[in-house]
Amino acid sequence: MDHRSGAVTPAAQRLSRPLDAIDVPHKKVEKICCLGAGYVGGPTCAVIAFKNPHIQVTIVDLNAARIAAWNSDVLPIYEPGLEDVVKACRGKNLFFSTDVDQGIIDADLIFVSVNTPTKTKGMGAGYAADLGYVESATRHIARVAQGDKIVVEKSTVPCRTAQSMRFILEANSRPGIRFDILSNPEFLAEGTAIADLMNPDRVLIGSLNTDAGRSAAASLADVYAGWVRREQIITMNLWSSELSKLAANAMLAQRISSINALSAICEATGADVDEVGYACGLDSRIGPKFLKASVGFGGSCFQKDILNLVYLSESLHLPEVAAYWRQVVEMNEYQKKRFLNRIISCLFNTLTGKKVAILGFAFKKDTGDTRESPAITLCKYLRAERANVAIYDPKVAESQIWLDLTEPGVTDDLADLQKQVSIAEDAYSACAGADAVVVCTEWDEFKCANLDYKRVYESMNKPAFIFDGRLILDQKQLEQIGFHVETIGRPRSNFTTPKDWE
Ligand code: NAD
Ligand code: UGA
Numbered sequence: 303m304d305h306r307s308g309a310v311t312p313a314a315q316r317l318s319r320p321l322d323a324i325d326v327p328h329k330k331v332e333k334i335c336c337l338g339a340g341y342v343g344g345p346t347c348a349v350i351a352f353k354n355p356h357i358q359v360t361i362v363d364l365n366a367a368r369i370a371a372w373n374s375d376v377l378p379i380y381e382p383g384l385e386d387v388v389k390a391c392r393g394k395n396l397f398f399s400t401d402v403d404q405g406i407i408d409a410d411l412i413f414v415s416v417n418t419p420t421k422t423k424g425m426g427a428g429y430a431a432d433l434g435y436v437e438s439a440t441r442h443i444a445r446v447a448q449g450d451k452i453v454v455e456k457s458t459v460p461c462r463t464a465q466s467m468r469f470i471l472e473a474n475s476r477p478g479i480r481f482d483i484l485s486n487p488e489f490l491a492e493g494t495a496i497a498d499l500m501n502p503d504r505v506l507i508g509s510l511n512t513d514a515g516r517s518a519a520a521s522l523a524d525v526y527a528g529w530v531r532r533e534q535i536i537t538m539n540l541w542s543s544e545l546s547k548l549a550a551n552a553m554l555a556q557r558i559s560s561i562n563a564l565s566a567i568c569e570a571t572g573a574d575v576d577e578v579g580y581a582c583g584l585d586s587r588i589g590p591k592f593l594k595a596s597v598g599f600g601g602s603c604f605q606k607d608i609l610n611l612v613y614l615s616e617s618l619h620l621p622e623v624a625a626y627w628r629q630v631v632e633m634n635e636y637q638k639k640r641f642l643n644r645i646i647s648c649l650f651n652t653l654t655g656k657k658v659a660i661l662g663f664a665f666k667k668d669t670g671d672t673r674e675s676p677a678i679t680l681c682k683y684l685r686a687e688r689a690n691v692a693i694y695d696p697k698v699a700e701s702q703i704w705l706d707l708t709e710p711g712v713t714d715d716l717a718d719l720q721k722q723v724s725i726a727e728d729a730y731s732a733c734a735g736a737d738a739v740v741v742c743t744e745w746d747e748f749k750c751a752n753l754d755y756k757r758v759y760e761s762m763n764k765p766a767f768i769f770d771g772r773l774i775l776d777q778k779q780l781e782q783i784g785f786h787v788e789t790i791g792r793p794r795s796n797f798t799t800p801k802d803w804e
Contacts, residue, residue, distance in 0.1 A: 492666065667746065694725070
């Protein structure tokens with residue numbers, strides 16, 4: 303790319319195979335099966351069904367409760383727009399089932415969209431991806447397949463996983479069956495999943511550069527061509543495709559850690575991190591996205607995928623590369639601790655017995671997902687400081703909050719936890735009687751225009767503190783009400799020194 307004009311250079315053209323190059327004879331996909339009805343499998347395959355009424359799409363999962371929810375009026379995940387898409391095609395060409403065998407037998411093309419969490423035990427624990435679910439799904443395909451299949455890695459996997467899948471498939475299947483493996487990583491973000499799927503920046507398909515590989519890639523490209531422009535569907539070699547997914551997540555998270563590192567400098571110098579991010583983002587080489595400072599990034603994938611990259615780098619004997627990426631995660635942990643320290647120090651260095659209201663428990667707005675949410679870490683720290691914590695989130699189920707806070711390593715005694723933590727039905731009751739309010743998730747309903755902060759202020763202990771971990775509040779407006787406002791990436795207010803003591 304010419305870095306200023308964005309023009310595609312011959313080198314860039316050579317690097318990714320244009321779709322024409324794989325416009326080879328190929329099979330039209332008629333039936334798709336997706337193994338895994340989670341945050342990716344569900345929305346992705348629902349959109350595929352919605353945009354391809356001629357294709358029958360069956361999403362299967364071992365988790366019967368999850369499948370029952372997909373078949374009910376209350377879907378198992380909250381995503382704006384998802385319900386409309388599901389309702390438009392469920393029972394017509396979109397089906398949710400626990401019958402994994404039948405799903406595999408019927409399909410020409412199978413997405414493997416199962417979880418790939420960080421390993422918790424054994425070699426690489428804490429870093430490497432646990433590929434147990436991918437392997438078991440692959441073995442399941444091998445065991446029951448009765449004809450040729452295109453098998454698509456949709457899960458985020460370490461580089462060269464496709465090779466292991468092929469080995470397992472060929473070693474365990476009936477003679478004569480052919481499996482073509484593709485990599486087709488998913489780039490959707492939660493909270494905007496449907497918009498991202500409907501209008502993706504790109505669809506990436508990795509395949510072997512053989513006639514069979516190109517033919518399988520063309521079959522999958524046809525599915526996406528149901529709504530995605532051909533030039534946005536790019537193809538490349540399998541390993542590049544697998545690594546591109548880890549690389550994209552690492553680079554996105556790196557930007558957040560970069561702006562969060564700058565937020566610490568802003569707080570110490572009087573600069574404003576929103577202004578710094580804005581100024582940097584206007585440079586077309588940098589761009590404005592993912593420069594919002596915060597209490598830290600959460601979500602099921604950023605940390606997991608970076609740690610995976612760290613592990614890969616270490617396995618390849620590249621310690622400097624591993625250290626470079628590890629620092630992105632370390633900066634994220636530092637940001638959460640820094641935020642807590644600010645809360646403690648503002649509240650006169652003790653939180654014992656004080657009530658702290660946590661507004662937002664999801665890892666970002668417009669999702670009920672709490673995986674790796676910074677709010678979980680913050681609650682853990684607040685409990686260690688013996689604060690009483692009241693949590694409110696508009697979309698996270700109460701049971702999920704208890705589950706997150708009783709996870710091993712956090713605490714496992716629910717009765718003990720409930721002496722210190724309560725879950726509120728709305729923001730007002732969470733804040734009533736609190737010494738401090740902490741905004742952990744950027745839900746629109748917490749913005750000054752949507753929440754009556756005068757009412758919140760009146761119900762709180764004084765001095766009333768508010769800590770904005772998402773930079774969504776109007777600091778001046780809140781200060782006029784009487785709050786002491788502390789915002790990430792803005793200097794600390796000097797509220798404790800009376801004028802005549804300065
Ligand atoms: P998830 O945990 O929500 O869903 C995975 C599902 O797979 C679960 O419901 C589980 O029961 C099911 N499953 C496991 N083994 C199975 C098997 N053998 N057969 C059938 N079902 C099986 O996970 P997710 O968030 O959807 O993520 C899936 C993959 O996609 C991960 O690799 C993740 O890194 C990647 N990814 C996630 C996102 C995201 O926003 N969540 C975005 C892009 C990529
Ligand atoms: C991220 C990527 O954006 C997706 O492209 C990718 O497919 C997905 O991970 C995945 O592989 O799972 P997601 O984690 O759903 O998507 O949501 P993001 O919008 O990326 O936000 C991640 C975290 O970063 C959130 O906690 C968010 O609040 C935080 N964030 C984001 C910031 O703190 N600042 C920003 O500027 C942007």
